Amino acid sequence: MADTMVLATTNLISPIILSFVLGLLAAFVRSDLSFPEAIAKGLSLYLLFAIGFKGGASVSAHGVDAQLALALLAGVALSLLLPFIAFALLRTMTRVPVVDAAAVAGHYGSISIVTFVAATSLLASLGITAEGYMVAVAAVMEAPAILSALWLAARRGGGAGLGADLWREILLNGSVVLLLGAFAIGWITGEEGLATISGLFVDPFKGVLCLFLLDMGLVAGRGLRGSRGLLSPGLLAFGVVMPLVGAVCGLAAGLALGLSLGGLVLLMVLGASASYIAVPAAMRVALPEANPALSLTLSLGVTFTFNLTLGIPLYLMLATAMTGS
Amino acid sequence: MEMYKAKRVEIIIEAVMERQLTNALNEAGVTGYTVLPVSGGSGRSGPWSREGQVGRAGGMVAVICLIRPERLDALLEAAFAVVERHIGVVNVADAHVLRAERF
Numbered sequence: 001m002a003d004t005m006v007l008a009t010t011n012l013i014s015p016i017i018l019s020f021v022l023g024l025l026a027a028f029v030r031s032d033l034s035f036p037e038a039i040a041k042g043l044s045l046y047l048l049f050a051i052g053f054k055g056g057a058s059v060s061a062h063g064v065d066a067q068l069a070l071a072l073l074a075g076v077a078l079s080l081l082l083p084f085i086a087f088a089l090l091r092t093m094t095r096v097p098v099v100d101a102a103a104v105a106g107h108y109g110s111i112s113i114v115t116f117v118a119a120t121s122l123l124a125s126l127g128i129t130a131e132g133y134m135v136a137v138a139a140v141m142e143a144p145a146i147l148s149a150l151w152l153a154a155r156r157g158g159g160a161g162l163g164a165d166l167w168r169e170i171l172l173n174g175s176v177v178l179l180l181g182a183f184a185i186g187w188i189t190g191e192e193g194l195a196t197i198s199g200l201f202v203d204p205f206k207g208v209l210c211l212f213l214l215d216m217g218l219v220a221g222r223g224l225r226g227s228r229g230l231l232s233p234g235l236l237a238f239g240v241v242m243p244l245v246g247a248v249c250g251l252a253a254g255l256a257l258g259l260s261l262g263g264l265v266l267l268m269v270l271g272a273s274a275s276y277i278a279v280p281a282a283m284r285v286a287l288p289e290a291n292p293a294l295s296l297t298l299s300l301g302v303t304f305t306f307n308l309t310l311g312i313p314l315y316l317m318l319a320t321a322m323t324g325s
Numbered sequence: 326m327e328m329y330k331a332k333r334v335e336i337i338i339e340a341v342m343e344r345q346l347t348n349a350l351n352e353a354g355v356t357g358y359t360v361l362p363v364s365g366g367s368g369r370s371g372p373w374s375r376e377g378q379v380g381r382a383g384g385m386v387a388v389i390c391l392i393r394p395e396r397l398d399a400l401l402e403a404a405f406a407v408v409e410r411h412i413g414v415v416n417v418a419d420a421h422v423l424r425a426e427r428f
Contacts, residue, residue: 034376035376037376040376040378040379041378041379043379165345169341215379219378222374226372277379277380277382278380280380280382280383281341281380281381281382283382284339284341284342284382284411285341285342288339288410288411288412289410292382292383293371296382296383
């Protein structure tokens with residue numbers, strides 16, 4: 001119990017989390033603090049490239065094995081499955097219409113790469129290593145959930161067909177292309193390649209992450225501030241319960257795969273996190289009748305905040321207890 | 326200076342739909358338009374702003390076309406097929422242009 005409190009406190013008073021809290025507070029007190037869109041996108045591109053490259057370099061150093069392929073399959077399966085659980089929970093816990101429930105479910109099957117990065121940083125600060133290919137697992141988990149969400153909506157006659165524009169949005173959205181592309185470059189060039197760019201992509205990484213989370217705090221805070229009347233108690237509860245369910249699914253998959261403690265935690269985080277970049281764009285194309293404010297406020301305002309502050313330490317504790325590490 | 330009558334069509338639509346809209350306009354023979362970023366606003370889905378956004382889902386763009394009046398119906402039909410189910414605003418105004426051969 002004492003270890004738990006120390007871990008939670010260490011996480012909560014880290015510069016990364018405090019930057020996020022600063023953004024939240026600034027939004028709540030209606031400060032005019034803001035990031036121009038171009039800078040926010042620039043920070044996002046930097047983080048995606050850095051995490052992808054480091055993951056690829058790590059795989060290059062440790063080699064490819066069957067476990068990598070199985071982990072990728074498990075990631076795809078989780079991403080396909082989680083929207084069905086989220087949809088069932090939403091229909092049980094809330095009164096949101098089918099099309100909104102399907103759109104929200106799609107967000108919760110996909111992942112938040114920044115939550116993944118924050119978990120990676122916490123693990124690194126504790127000296128816990130994880131399989132480098134977890135970055136690739138994160139990338140393959142972005143899209144399958146969208147297909148599940150569209151199927152759920154189509155069952156009730158909602159949504160558009162899967163046209164070329166939608167497939168492009170699903171498979172070639174910028175975050176997936178950059179993450180997988182940087183992963184491939186890291187894999188090809190290995191640790192030597194990483195060493196040549198470490199001055200930009202390794203040393204300043206945490207500082208950039210702080211700035212990005214400050215922006216995320218601002219966006220999440222403004223979303224929450226504007227959500228009066230939007231989030232019912234049932235929806236708020238869903239925003240906390242669903243990541244726990246997703247984390248348990250990730251834990252089960254990770255244990256079956258025999259992942260290391262770090263890998264287990266990261267797969268739990270991927271299962272627990274909800275998308276707020278790739279899926280919202282796809283949902284706007286495919287399910288325009290769904291309320292975008294609902295999905296974004298839940299995934300970014302509630303679940304992202306929960307995962308970042310309490311969820312990640314909790315998942316680490318659970319994984320530690322299950323593995324006896 | 327001589328001026329010629331034209332129609333100014335302004336379509337404010339979600340940024341994710343920009344490509345589909347401009348493709349539809351091109352297919353309808355409307356190859357001249359201007360796309361402008363929109364910094365923020367408020368509507369039926371509540372207030373929104375470009376600031377701090379990293380995804381395209383929350384953003385809007387304005388697509389502005391200046392065309393000859395007789396081409397208006399074809400443009401609106403093409404545009405409406407794309408924007409009908411989406412958040413946005415379509416408005417048409419009378420305008421005057423200086424160089425009619427360009428429209």
